[in-house]
Amino acid sequence: MNTAVRRGARLGTGLAIGGSTAVVELAFSLLAGTALLLVRAWPRGRRAVMRPVTAGARRLVDLERHRLRTMLGERVSASYEPTKALWYLATRWALGLFGVVVLLAAVVGVGYGTLFVYAWAITDLKNPDELALGTFGGLFLLFLTSLAFFEIAALEGKLARYFLGPSQQAELERRIEQLAVSRAGVVDLVHDERRRIERDLHDGVQQGLVALGMLLGRARRSSDARHADELLRQAHEQAGHVLNELREVAWRVYPTVLDEAGFRAALETVAERSSVPVKLRCRLASEPPKAAATVAYFVVSESVTNAVKHSGATSIDVRVDEDTRTLRIRVTDDGKGGADSSGSGLFGLARRVEALDGILRVDSPPGGPTTITAEIPCE
Amino acid sequence: MRVVLAEDSTLLREGLVRLLAEEGHEVVDAVADADTLLAVVAHDQPDVVVADVRMPPSHTDEGLRAALEIRKRWPAVGVLVLSQYVEKRYATELLTGDSEGVGYLLKDRVVQVDEFLDALERVAAGRAAFDPEVVRQLLARSNRTDPLSRLTEREREVLAEMAQGHTNTAIGRRLHISVSAVEKHCNAIFEKLEISGTGGYSRRVLAVLRYLNT
Numbered sequence: 001m002n003t004a005v006r007r008g009a010r011l012g013t014g015l016a017i018g019g020s021t022a023v024v025e026l027a028f029s030l031l032a033g034t035a036l037l038l039v040r041a042w043p044r045g046r047r048a049v050m051r052p053v054t055a056g057a058r059r060l061v062d063l064e065r066h067r068l069r070t071m072l073g074e075r076v077s078a079s080y081e082p083t084k085a086l087w088y089l090a091t092r093w094a095l096g097l098f099g100v101v102v103l104l105a106a107v108v109g110v111g112y113g114t115l116f117v118y119a120w121a122i123t124d125l126k127n128p129d130e131l132a133l134g135t136f137g138g139l140f141l142l143f144l145t146s147l148a149f150f151e152i153a154a155l156e157g158k159l160a161r162y163f164l165g166p167s168q169q170a171e172l173e174r175r176i177e178q179l180a181v182s183r184a185g186v187v188d189l190v191h192d193e194r195r196r197i198e199r200d201l202h203d204g205v206q207q208g209l210v211a212l213g214m215l216l217g218r219a220r221r222s223s224d225a226r227h228a229d230e231l232l233r234q235a236h237e238q239a240g241h242v243l244n245e246l247r248e249v250a251w252r253v254y255p256t257v258l259d260e261a262g263f264r265a266a267l268e269t270v271a272e273r274s275s276v277p278v279k280l281r282c283r284l285a286s287e288p289p290k291a292a293a294t295v296a297y298f299v300v301s302e303s304v305t306n307a308v309k310h311s312g313a314t315s316i317d318v319r320v321d322e323d324t325r326t327l328r329i330r331v332t333d334d335g336k337g338g339a340d341s342s343g344s345g346l347f348g349l350a351r352r353v354e355a356l357d358g359i360l361r362v363d364s365p366p367g368g369p370t371t372i373t374a375e376i377p378c379e
Numbered sequence: 380m381r382v383v384l385a386e387d388s389t390l391l392r393e394g395l396v397r398l399l400a401e402e403g404h405e406v407v408d409a410v411a412d413a414d415t416l417l418a419v420v421a422h423d424q425p426d427v428v429v430a431d432v433r434m435p436p437s438h439t440d441e442g443l444r445a446a447l448e449i450r451k452r453w454p455a456v457g458v459l460v461l462s463q464y465v466e467k468r469y470a471t472e473l474l475t476g477d478s479e480g481v482g483y484l485l486k487d488r489v490v491q492v493d494e495f496l497d498a499l500e501r502v503a504a505g506r507a508a509f510d511p512e513v514v515r516q517l518l519a520r521s522n523r524t525d526p527l528s529r530l531t532e533r534e535r536e537v538l539a540e541m542a543q544g545h546t547n548t549a550i551g552r553r554l555h556i557s558v559s560a561v562e563k564h565c566n567a568i569f570e571k572l573e574i575s576g577t578g579g580y581s582r583r584v585l586a587v588l589r590y591l592n593t
Contacts, residue, residue, distance in 0.1 A: 199438070202463045206486070207388040213490025214394045218401060221492055 003324060011149045012106070014071025015099040018156065021067070022096025025060060029090040032057070054082040061085045064092070064160065074157030077165035088163035095159060099152050106145035112138020185351035192348060200249045208242035255297060263293040267320065270301045276308050276316055276333075283321040292378045295352050296320070296327050299360065302349050303331035303372045311335020311370055327376040337368035346372075380503050383423060384409040385416040385430040385442060386461070395429065395489070402496060413441035420449055420456060427457040427503035431486070432469060443469050450481060457502035461486045465516050470509070482508035482544070498544075507544035514542040529571050537564040 035049045061080065068074040080088075115134045161167070166174065212235055219231035258266045264282050271278035288296065300318055307313045313335030320329050339346065341362035353360040358376035382404050386392040389411075396406045408419045412435045420428060428449060430442040446458040450473075457480035462469060465485065473481045482502040488510055489495045498508035530538065540550040547565065551558045 203388065203433075203438075206463065207391050210486055210489055211388075211390045211394045213487070214391075214398060214492065217490055217492030218398055222401070 008146060008149065010071055011153055012103065014067055015103050015149065015152060017067055017071065018064075018096045019100030019103065021060070021063065022093040022100070025089045025096065026093040028056060028060060029086075029093065032086060033090070053086070057082060057085040057089055060089055061164065064088075065164075068156060068160055072153040072156055074153065074160065076157070076160045077170070080164035084163045084165075088160065091163075092156075092159060095152070095155060099156075102145050102148045102152060106142060106149075109138050109140075109142030109145055113142050114138070182351070182354045182357075186355045189348055189351045189355075197249070197253055200252065204245045205242060205249060208238065208245050212238045212242060255301070258294060258297055262287050263297065266293075266297050267300055267318065270297075270304055271318070274304050274308055274316065276304075276313055278304060278316045278318055280318045281320070282318075284327075285322065288322070288327050288378050291356060292327050292376045295356055295358070296329055296374070296376055298352060299329050299349055299372070299374045299376075300331060302345055306339065306345055307331070307333035307335055307370065310339065311337070311368065313368075313370075322378070325378050327374075327378055329372075329374040329376070331372045333368070333370050335368050335370060336366075337364045337370050338366045339364035339370050339372075349374075380404045380427055380499075381407050381423070381425040382499075383407050383416065383419055383425040383428045385411070385413065385428065385434065385445070387411045387431060387434045391431075391489075398492065411435070413445040416442075416445050417448060420453060424453065425456060427459060427480075427499060429459045429461065429499065432460055432462040432466070440469065443472065446481070447472060454480070456480070457505065458482070459484060459499055459502045459508065461489065465510070465513050467513075467516065470513050479507065480505040483513055484508065484510045485512055501544050509543050511539070511543055514539050530568060534564050534568050534571075537561060538568050541565065541568075 032053045035053055039046050039049050065076045065078070068076055112134050115138060116131050119131055215231050215235035215238055219228045219235065222228040222231060255266050255269070257269055264284070267280055267282055271280045287293070300320070304316055304318070307316050311333050313333035315334055317332040318330070319332075320327070322328065339362055341347065341350070341364075346360075346362055350360040350362075353374050353376060356376055358374060360372070360374045362370070362372050364370040382399055384392060384395050384399075384406060386395065386409070392409050392411070396409050399406050407423045407425050410416050410419055413430075416428070416430060428446070430446050432440055432442040434441040443460060443462075446460050449456055449458050459482035460469065460473065461484055463486055470483050473483055480502055482498050484495065484498055488498070501508045536554060537550060540553055545553065547558050547561045551561045554561070
């Protein structure tokens with residue numbers, strides 16, 4: 001309910017703004033139309049006229065695109081032709097004004113729907129049947145207009161895409177290209193991960209075991225009992241180190257806690273294992289889907305590891321929440337910044353997130369702070 | 380012996396230094412990357428170098444490159460290469476050219492302290508030392524029309540021992556046969572593989588290995 005109300009409010013604001021831009025666009029269309037007619041009559045002034053006209057059109061269209069994206073949730077192509085932009089502006093104002101009409105109707109609906117409250121407060125109830133009818137009529141009007149809100153928003157998007165693109169074909173091509181890129185990214189990523197695991201095993205666990213074997217070998221060769229005893233003590237300690245190392249490697253390969261105790265518990269273990277204090281705030285209504293949870297987990301754990309290793313941070317802040325079927329993650333540290341988003345760790349993370357159609361952003365100016373945000377769709 | 384170590388894992392480097400010191404060898408220097416290794420060898424001229432194949436910066440085959448370089452520039456210095464796993468390419472590269480005083484051991488072999496020290500001695504003395512596992516893998520390629528298939532089981536065993544760089548006496552001891560029997564087998568092997576029996580043992584080993592590897 002809460003999100004529906006918020007979305008409704010956003011749409012309403014969008015339509016109100018759209019109404020005021022419609023007035024500007026109507027004026028602009030009339031001016032531009034006149035100017036173009038004049039150019040037809042005197043072609044010599046063409047260039048002088050066309051430049052400000054197209055520049056103005058572009059500015060208005062970009063404003064509309066911004067409004068459509070942020071208020072109405074409609075995506076429109078950024079590469080459009082100037083003539084198409086003019087046509088769009090010449091037609092859109094009508095829809096914009098219609099949106100205002102619907103808004104006004106909604107206001108009337110609210111007014112009538114809450115009539116009985118004023119009647120109650122100001123006068124005493126004289127004709128309750130009329131009042132009830134008015135209230136019912138008002139509420140019904142409000143219901144209709146709220147439906148119209150969504151319809152107009154969709155129409156706005158359709159109209160903009162009709163003139164400006166992307167067409168369905170272009171949209172499909174873009175999507176295919178995007179998928180091809182992210183698929184190649186995933187293939188590379190798997191390869192990199194395997195290489196990393198191999199290196200972890202060889203350079204960590206194997207070295208540790210060789211060192212252990214060497215200690216035991218030396219102990220066996222030693223003729224001095226005290227020395228041999230000391231070597232055995234070291235070997236015992238070394239065995240403990242190797243076991244820890246092995247556990248670490250296995251954990252980096254896959255945190256089993258994700259399966260056993262869920263996403264939140266997995267994040268808590270990341271916070272517990274970090275040598276820098278981590279403040280974790282995780283507001284989720286339910287357990288996210290497996291794929292999204294796994295990627296989100298790696299975003300948090302890699303970001304925390306990076307911050308501990310490279311940033312010199314004294315505290316790390318991790319926030320996870322969800323917004324309309326999207327998992328949102330933000331990891332902030334107060335370190336020295338300058339994180340390289342093309343570095344292997346962060347680059348790999350970005351590819352992981354992109355493979356699920358998500359977005360990962362790294363903001364790390366020199367001097368800090370570093371903020372890593374990720375949005376992962378949960379479909 | 381005067382030894383130089385090149386190993387990027389601090390843990391192993393320290394362990395090797397201690398082990399060699401306990402055995403009465405002098406560890407002249409212990410370094411963590413290939414460039415430093417070359418500089419140190421140029422300066423100290425040790426009897427033998429022990430080098431890890433994988434070292435910084437790229438962790439691929441810096442150690443091996445350095446080993447080949449050392450063999451080329453200072454033939455008097457023996458080189459024992461330690462590798463994480465058997466890589467035939469590395470073995471082949473070490474064996475090309477008139478290389479003596481080279482060794483190629485699996486890193487895990489260090490755990491068998493006696494074998495490791497034995498290999499080190501052999502390399503320092505200008506002979507060869509190849510890991511039994513390396514030899515096994517090289518010998519396993521006898522499925523083509525290979526002169527090796529003409530060897531008897533016993534001759535194969537002798538060849539494998541020989542390929543590791545053992546002397547006839549040692550082979551006899553390891554296989555529990557007399558030295559003269561070993562010599563007989565050796566001659567039979569050379570005859571079957573058409574290798575002239577001149578030069579030192581290591582030359583024969585290298586000839587055999589090179590033959591197997593082409």
